[in-house]
Amino acid sequence: MSHFWILLTGALVASCCGILGSFLVLRKMAMIGDAISHAVMPGIVIAYLLSGSRDSLLMLVAAMVTGLLAVFLIQLFQQHGIQSDASIGVVFTAMFAAGVLLVSLFARQAHLDQDAILYGEIAYVHWNVWTINGMSLGPKAVWLLGVTLAVIASVIGLFYKQFKLCAFDPALAAACGIPVALFHYFLMGLVSMATVSSFESVGAILVVGLLIIPAATAYLLTDRLGVMILFSVAAGIFSTFLGYGAATVLDASIAGCIVCAAALLFILALLFSPSHGLIAKKLRMRSLKSIA
Numbered sequence: 001m002s003h004f005w006i007l008l009t010g011a012l013v014a015s016c017c018g019i020l021g022s023f024l025v026l027r028k029m030a031m032i033g034d035a036i037s038h039a040v041m042p043g044i045v046i047a048y049l050l051s052g053s054r055d056s057l058l059m060l061v062a063a064m065v066t067g068l069l070a071v072f073l074i075q076l077f078q079q080h081g082i083q084s085d086a087s088i089g090v091v092f093t094a095m096f097a098a099g100v101l102l103v104s105l106f107a108r109q110a111h112l113d114q115d116a117i118l119y120g121e122i123a124y125v126h127w128n129v130w131t132i133n134g135m136s137l138g139p140k141a142v143w144l145l146g147v148t149l150a151v152i153a154s155v156i157g158l159f160y161k162q163f164k165l166c167a168f169d170p171a172l173a174a175a176c177g178i179p180v181a182l183f184h185y186f187l188m189g190l191v192s193m194a195t196v197s198s199f200e201s202v203g204a205i206l207v208v209g210l211l212i213i214p215a216a217t218a219y220l221l222t223d224r225l226g227v228m229i230l231f232s233v234a235a236g237i238f239s240t241f242l243g244y245g246a247a248t249v250l251d252a253s254i255a256g257c258i259v260c261a262a263a264l265l266f267i268l269a270l271l272f273s274p275s276h277g278l279i280a281k282k283l284r285m286r287s288l289k290s291i292a
Contacts, residue, residue, distance in 0.1 A: 005126040005139050007244060010258060012145035013202055014210050014236025016194040019152055021215030022229045023187055026167045028084075032071070032188070033211040035092035036195045037204040039070035041099025049106055060144075060196060067192030070095055071185065122202040122254050141201035148197040152190050163187065164225055202255065209259035210236045213266050220269040220276045235265050 017033075024030050043066025047059040070091050077087035130137045137143070156163060162183055165173040170180045191211075198207045218231035243258030250257070271278055 010240035017210040018233035039095040071188040206255040
């Protein structure tokens, strides 16, 4: 039964990340998930100090608010002439350092460090179950990720045209009366929610990997956003099953194997994609030279 819960958790994370990752890749903001996964640490520590528990709803809300604050600061720095990568680096390192400082000052005796917060292990997900009146309802991570996926799918489905136009042409979206800044923060809020809901259960590395690599793979395979989202989710889920099978055979890290499986699919797409693949480009160049 543990295999089922691990695969289901991985598939839910892959679905959440695959949907949002497609928009991040198109907007050239792929590393924002990594930044958020580190920048939320001050909010988590503050929520822990207020509630005294790592399992509180307050911690999830505080982490999401801190993630949105990080996105706001990154956007603010960019508007004042700081390059995108530099803005991301400044914000997430400074906020992560602030979280470490808070732990060292006020939570030194508690089991609340960057390893406990950021580097969860998907192999243990079936042990942390939700129990009501002595009846087990399954892992808490599955319920949390299921709700997160439902929220993401609902929001993207309701405002798909707005998100699509903002991703491809923000100037045109603004001219059409779409509040581009609002939808930007809306998207970043969903990314914060997905990241925070996932990383304590499955690990930050797996979340960031599934947020970027399957979407980048799908980007090489199609020029249509709807198809790209479907390919991204499918690539993430397939990577989860392939990586888990490899981890079982090799007795290795599940998260590491899943991300390596996703990277393998990306390499195959990079080589053999009909439109953007390296081999297809070389064949087209040869045909053009033969015609000339």
